[in-house]
Amino acid sequence: MNKSPYGIDEGAARALLLVWSVTDDVVSPIVTLGLPDFRAFFFAPVGYLWVGNIVAAKIFTLFVMSGAVWATYRWREHSGNAESALLASGLLLICPLLIDQIDTISVVPYLLFVFALGAWADQKYRESPQAFGGMYFSQILLCLVSVTLHPAGLAYPLALLWGWHKNPSDAKHKNYFFGGIIFVVLLALLLTLGWNNIEWFSNPMRSLSGLLSGSSSARNIGVFGWISGAGILGILLLVIWKQAGNLWADIFGRTLLIAIIAGTLTGDQTWSIIALTVCLYWGLPLLLPASTNTSGGFWGQRGIAMSLFFILSTTFMLADKANYQTVLDGYLSPRDNLIKTLAEDRGSFLGSEPGQGPSVSKQPVRVASQWPGLTMLACRCDALPLPPPAKDSDDLLAMLRGVNYLIFDPRDPKNISLARNLATMDAGKVETVALQQGGVIVAIKSSVPGQKP
Numbered sequence: 001m002n003k004s005p006y007g008i009d010e011g012a013a014r015a016l017l018l019v020w021s022v023t024d025d026v027v028s029p030i031v032t033l034g035l036p037d038f039r040a041f042f043f044a045p046v047g048y049l050w051v052g053n054i055v056a057a058k059i060f061t062l063f064v065m066s067g068a069v070w071a072t073y074r075w076r077e078h079s080g081n082a083e084s085a086l087l088a089s090g091l092l093l094i095c096p097l098l099i100d101q102i103d104t105i106s107v108v109p110y111l112l113f114v115f116a117l118g119a120w121a122d123q124k125y126r127e128s129p130q131a132f133g134g135m136y137f138s139q140i141l142l143c144l145v146s147v148t149l150h151p152a153g154l155a156y157p158l159a160l161l162w163g164w165h166k167n168p169s170d171a172k173h174k175n176y177f178f179g180g181i182i183f184v185v186l187l188a189l190l191l192t193l194g195w196n197n198i199e200w201f202s203n204p205m206r207s208l209s210g211l212l213s214g215s216s217s218a219r220n221i222g223v224f225g226w227i228s229g230a231g232i233l234g235i236l237l238l239v240i241w242k243q244a245g246n247l248w249a250d251i252f253g254r255t256l257l258i259a260i261i262a263g264t265l266t267g268d269q270t271w272s273i274i275a276l277t278v279c280l281y282w283g284l285p286l287l288l289p290a291s292t293n294t295s296g297g298f299w300g301q302r303g304i305a306m307s308l309f310f311i312l313s314t315t316f317m318l319a320d321k322a323n324y325q326t327v328l329d330g331y332l333s334p335r336d337n338l339i340k341t342l343a344e345d346r347g348s349f350l351g352s353e354p355g356q357g358p359s360v361s362k363q364p365v366r367v368a369s370q371w372p373g374l375t376m377l378a379c380r381c382d383a384l385p386l387p388p389p390a391k392d393s394d395d396l397l398a399m400l401r402g403v404n405y406l407i408f409d410p411r412d413p414k415n416i417s418l419a420r421n422l423a424t425m426d427a428g429k430v431e432t433v434a435l436q437q438g439g440v441i442v443a444i445k446s447s448v449p450g451q452k453p
Contacts, residue, residue, distance in 0.1 A: 001103055002327050003055050005377045006336040011197045012105035013373030015040040016057055019047030032384050033372055035191050037148040039110055054377075061102050065109035069093055071116035075252050076281050084288045087309055088280035096214035096319035097207075098273055103327075104215075107149040108273045114149070115259070118142045118156050119252035126169050131176060140180045147188035150270050151195055155259035157181045163251055204267035205229030211276050212315055214323045215269055236260075236275050239283040247282060334438030335371065335409070341434050342367070342407055342441055343378040368400065370408040370415065370439070389417040393425040400444050406430075409439035 014036040017029045042064065043057060050056035069089050076085035092098060101108045118139060125135035139160065146153035161181055168174035209225035211232060221229070240247065240257065247253035256278050263271030287305040332340060366382040369375035376383035386408055390396035396418070400406070410419035422430055422442060434441040 001058055005054055006332050006340060008105045010371050010373050011037050012039060013377050015043055016047065017373055017376060019043045020051050023048050023051050037192060038145040042110055057105055058103060061105050061109050064113050065102055068109055068113035068116050071120065072281065075116060075119055081285050084284035085281060088284050091280055091312055092277065094316045094320060095211060095276060096316055096323055097210045097269060099320060100215045101269060101273065108270050111146065111149050111153055114142050114146045115156055115252065115255050122251050129169050129173055131173060140184055143181050144184040144188050147185050148192045151198065151265055152259040152263035152270060152274060154262050155255045157185050158258050159251055159255040198266055199268060200266055202267040207267060207269045207272035208232045210269060211272055213319050236279055239279050242286055243282045334436060338407060338436050338438035339374055339378050365404045366402055367405045367407060368403045375407060386418060390421055393421045396421040397429060403444055406442040407439060
């Protein structure tokens with residue numbers, strides 16, 4: 001587990017900053033960073049007890065993921081697939097990409113937890129329906145939470161709507177659910193303004209190949225990545241084709257199936273973990289049929305499944321070992337290396353004296369960042385989002401009044417206008433102080449401490 005403030009998810013950083021600001025009774029970052037996703041509600045207990053402790057948030061995320069796997073196992077066991085669910089749970093927990101997502105405090109553990117909890121809540125409500133009771137509001141709240149986490153989170157409210165449309169236990173209750181779900185989905189989209197931290201239309205082969213090696217090894221996809229990604233995609237399509245009826249008849253399976261369809265708009269690591277969940281929990285039962293040939297012995301009945309389990313578990317553990325060594329070696333992504341340069345360089349940035357850290361800077365420094373949450377956590381300084389597109393360089397300079405540094409990736413299509421305006425700005429107004437693979441750090445000369453306009 002990486003104990004530094006680098007490498008975590010930008011959305012998680014904003015949620016943690018909100019919880020810590022409320023706990024310490026300081027100015028909330030909502031004004032500048034906007035409302036984070038509803039991971040902030042999950043972080044409330046750990047944020048109150050361990051303010052500023054990122055490791056505590058990661059351990060809490062591990063517990064949430066464990067709860068999600070346990071709830072999924074119990075659901076599949078309840079459906080008569082205890083043996084395959086046990087094997088699937090073990091493989092899912094040691095998946096290198098999932099461990100990586102826990103370390104980055106990604107939305108995956110919380111999204112799967114909401115999906116599993118929502119399936120159980122729907123079952124409990126249908127067993128003893130009570131209008132506007134606890135189970136009703138629990139499901140409405142889970143719809144609100146899931147939508148804010150990820151586009152795939154739309155799957156849970158859509159699965160509920162379909163279930164109540166096709167199989168309503170009561171006509172009045174159906175109307176209650178339709179009204180409540182539609183209201184909270186629109187409210188969630190309005191509060192969070194969509195999904196600002198999501199990278200759309202990513203290469204799904206990269207994220208699928210990362211299931212075998214982890215996200216750090218999948219950044220530069222090669223021939224093996226394409227082959228493994230295509231193979232996993234083929235297995236996913238085969239499982240969906242074989243188990244389409246069982247998936248759609250089960251609210252939890254229906255939720256995951258819709259999540260896979262909605263998640264194709266992103267093709268990110270969250271989507272690939274959901275795809276792996278479907279492959280394991282619904283694919284292994286195809287290799288472990290209920291009616292077996294008793295004359296074949298153990299290997300005749302379970303040989304293929306156990307061989308696959310052995311190969312996958314060995315592959316996962318070897319990748320986990322390699323990723324553990326990567327963390328020990330202090331490897332950081334290009335983005336995190338750039339933020340670390342801003343946070344830890346002595347004497348060049350943040351107005352600090354040589355040999356002193358950013359916390360002892362001469363005067364407050366304000367940074368406009370493509371990743372304001374991560375920048376604020378690492379640099380412990382005021383961080384703002386990047387300015388909106390400006391019509392020219394003078395307009396951009398007016399927007400940057402009071403900002404000392406810019407940190408962003410000029411190769412990102414969203415930053416083309418910003419990079420162009422900075423490049424055409426008059427000499428002496430800005431200065432490039434660091435150019436790395438992850439991006440660039442630009443000093444605004446008229447605002448840098450110790451600089452004259």
